[in-house]
Amino acid sequence: MSLDTSGVRVEGPDVERSGEVLTPEALEFVADLQRRFGPQRDALLAARATRRAEIAAARWLDFRPETAEIRDGDWRVPPPPPGLVDRRVEITGPTEPKMAVNALNCGANVWLADLEDANTPHWRNVVGGQLVLRDAVRRQLAFTTPEGREYRLREDGDLPTIVPRPRGWHLPERHLLVDGQPAVGALVDAGLYLFHNAAEQLSRGSGPYFYLPKMEGRLEAGLWRLVFDHAEQVLGIPEGSIRATMLIETIPAAFEMEEMLHALGSHATGLNAGRWDYLFSVIKVFREAGPDFVLPDRGAVTMTAPMMRAYTDQLVAVCHRRGAVAIGGMAAAIPSRRDAEANERALAKVREDKTREAGDGFDGSWVAHPDLVPVCREAFDAVLGDRPNQLDRQRPEVSVTAAQLLDVAGVPGGRTMAGLRADVEVAIRYLAAWLGGNGAVGIHGLMEDAATAEISRSQVWQWVHAGVELDTGETVTGELVRRVVAEEVEGIGELPRLDDARRLFEQVALADEFPDFLTLPAYELID
Numbered sequence: 179m180s181l182d183t184s185g186v187r188v189e190g191p192d193v194e195r196s197g198e199v200l201t202p203e204a205l206e207f208v209a210d211l212q213r214r215f216g217p218q219r220d221a222l223l224a225a226r227a228t229r230r231a232e233i234a235a236a237r238w239l240d241f242r243p244e245t246a247e248i249r250d251g252d253w254r255v256p257p258p259p260p261g262l263v264d265r266r267v268e269i270t271g272p273t274e275p276k277m278a279v280n281a282l283n284c285g286a287n288v289w290l291a292d293l294e295d296a297n298t299p300h301w302r303n304v305v306g307g308q309l310v311l312r313d314a315v316r317r318q319l320a321f322t323t324p325e326g327r328e329y330r331l332r333e334d335g336d337l338p339t340i341v342p343r344p345r346g347w348h349l350p351e352r353h354l355l356v357d358g359q360p361a362v363g364a365l366v367d368a369g370l371y372l373f374h375n376a377a378e379q380l381s382r383g384s385g386p387y388f389y390l391p392k393m394e395g396r397l398e399a400g401l402w403r404l405v406f407d408h409a410e411q412v413l414g415i416p417e418g419s420i421r422a423t424m425l426i427e428t429i430p431a432a433f434e435m436e437e438m439l440h441a442l443g444s445h446a447t448g449l450n451a452g453r454w455d456y457l458f459s460v461i462k463v464f465r466e467a468g469p470d471f472v473l474p475d476r477g478a479v480t481m482t483a484p485m486m487r488a489y490t491d492q493l494v495a496v497c498h499r500r501g502a503v504a505i506g507g508m509a510a511a512i513p514s515r516r517d518a519e520a521n522e523r524a525l526a527k528v529r530e531d532k533t534r535e536a537g538d539g540f541d542g543s544w545v546a547h548p549d550l551v552p553v554c555r556e557a558f559d560a561v562l563g564d565r566p567n568q569l570d571r572q573r574p575e576v577s578v579t580a581a582q583l584l585d586v587a588g589v590p591g592g593r594t595m596a597g598l599r600a601d602v603e604v605a606i607r608y609l610a611a612w613l614g615g616n617g618a619v620g621i622h623g624l625m626e627d628a629a630t631a632e633i634s635r636s637q638v639w640q641w642v643h644a645g646v647e648l649d650t651g652e653t654v655t656g657e658l659v660r661r662v663v664a665e666e667v668e669g670i671g672e673l674p675r676l677d678d679a680r681r682l683f684e685q686v687a688l689a690d691e692f693p694d695f696l697t698l699p700a701y702e703l704i705d
């Protein structure tokens with residue numbers, strides 16, 4: 179397909195019904211966002227690189243002295259808007275029609291409609307996701323499988339509030355060119371959603387809400403504020419009606435939680451503890467900072483490790499001091515409808531995770547699967563009772579230091595050959611699925627998505643560069659990893675796009691220069 183409207187060019191495979199969302203007016207709206215804010219986004223990405231180099235040189239990170247006034251100041255974000263007051267259970271998932279219906283029918287309070295970690299940005303997924311969102315907002319979403327199984331939205335009771343998560347600032351959308359340049363993926367996702375749904379959501383007593391991923395600090399949050407202020411003006415919707423929950427899922431952001439809420443201003447509504455990307459970021463930022471920054475096996479790192487506890491305590495304390503909701507993260511265990519024992523094990527793990535979060539002061543949390551909704555609800559009901567949230571619960575005892583947030587050495591666990599093999603096997607399986615268009619998959623009973631795959635491949639990169647010695651006495655080298663890759667690929671056997679996935683894995687785990695995001699080279703390999 180190729181469509182040209184005043185400097186905007188759509189170049190991508192045909193997608194059924196795309197004309198309903200890629201209207202000339204909607205494209206013009208996105209192009210305006212791109213022209214106004216694209217250059218600032220480019221500058222912020224360049225600033226990220228500079229900041230990372232500074233941190234790498236210092237082998238340290240701390241709260242910023244120049245923003246102490248914001249941290250010491252007396253300010254709050256506006257109260258949560260309609261639909262986001264009680265968020266005790268949030269289901270996440272890709273914007274694929276069947277899963278969208280299931281998510282909307284599962285009894286959660288919020289559906290995080292994921293255009294990010296759980297989504298491959300194939301053009302058909304980008305456009306298809308917007309169609310699903312448009313239909314879902316209007317309660318017109320329906321789906322029939324090729325076998326004739328029908329999926330319809332429930333008509334009894336309230337459906338979850340819809341909160342899309344656009345791509346992070348780093349990803350381009352090469353199918354939508356503005357003045358000859360690829361648009362910023364985040365602006366395409368948020369722009370199309372706002373154009374088609376902002377007024378409709380408000381007329382239904384809800385609102386245009388977002389989750390904002392992978393930011394590294396206040397300036398990036400400030401750019402979203404400008405985008406939202408401008409969009410509100412152009413769309414003629416009330417100031418401050420666009421509201422967003424920001425993921426704290428990078429280590430630099432953990433040092434700027436208050437600054438980010440402040441920078442997003444009247445659009446801020448909460449923070450989320452995105453634990454998987456957070457771990458990826460810890461590895462990425464400190465990948466060459468020496469043995470004190472080398473994590474143990476991915477599977478050994480839990481939320482009770484002191485450094486992870488410091489991160490979540492800080493998040494809850496900051497949120498409640500500022501009137502923002504604190505939302506917990508994703509426990510990776512997924513239930514099984516086929517294996518009762520595996521199911522019980524998964525439910526127990528998730529129950530433990532959600533119970534700890536509720537007890538720590540979070541206002542709600544994420545689940546990856548409809549069968550986990552009751553588990554999360556029970557854990558939060560037990561603490562919240564009839565209250566919609568626990569915003570009134572302050573955590574004055576929390577006083578987190580840089581040393582606590584950076585206590586990588588204090589994470590218990592070994593560095594093992596089994597861990598290395600798991601990183602390799604799971605990442606390759608995941609990349610094959612991602613290239614095929616499926617951004618979230620269950621592997622060995624765990625949810626895997628772009629964030630968990632990033633941990634696996636960056637852990638391998640770091641272990642090679644740090645020359646980690648494994649429990650077997652072997653030292654991790656590129657050669658050892660290639661041998662493990664060959665063995666694991668043989669063990670996997672047949673899988674669509676396995677060869678591409680293997681090459682991609684070797685590229686992102688073994689290149690001399692660390693690739694910033696695996697999704698950037700991976701994007702070159704899809705339609």
Ligand SMILES: CC(=O)SCCNC(=O)CCNC(=O)[C@H](O)C(C)(C)COP(=O)(O)OP(=O)(O)OC[C@H]1O[C@@H](n2cnc3c(N)ncnc32)[C@H](O)[C@@H]1OP(=O)(O)O
Pocket residue numbers: 269270271272276277278280281292295296454455508512513514515545546547548618619620624625626627629630
């Ligand atoms: C780090 C982060 O960013 S976490 C957030 C991003 N990640 C995600 O959102 C992952 C969300 N979860 C998922 O994608 C899925 O649960 C998976 C891929 C892990 C497992 O999915 P499946 O293998 O299909 O699980 P399973 O076979 O048990 O599913 C049973 C039913 O529940 C549905 N289902 C499972 N998970 C979800 C979900 N998250 N949303 C909606 N429906 C779901 C399935 O579609 C299936 O429906 P059906 O019975 O009508 O066919």
Ligand SMILES: O=CC(=O)O
Pocket residue numbers: 295425427451452453454455456507508629
């Ligand atoms: O997006 C969530 C995460 O854990 O990463």
Ligand SMILES: [Mg+2]
Pocket residue numbers: 295391425427452454455629
């Ligand atoms: Mg994430």
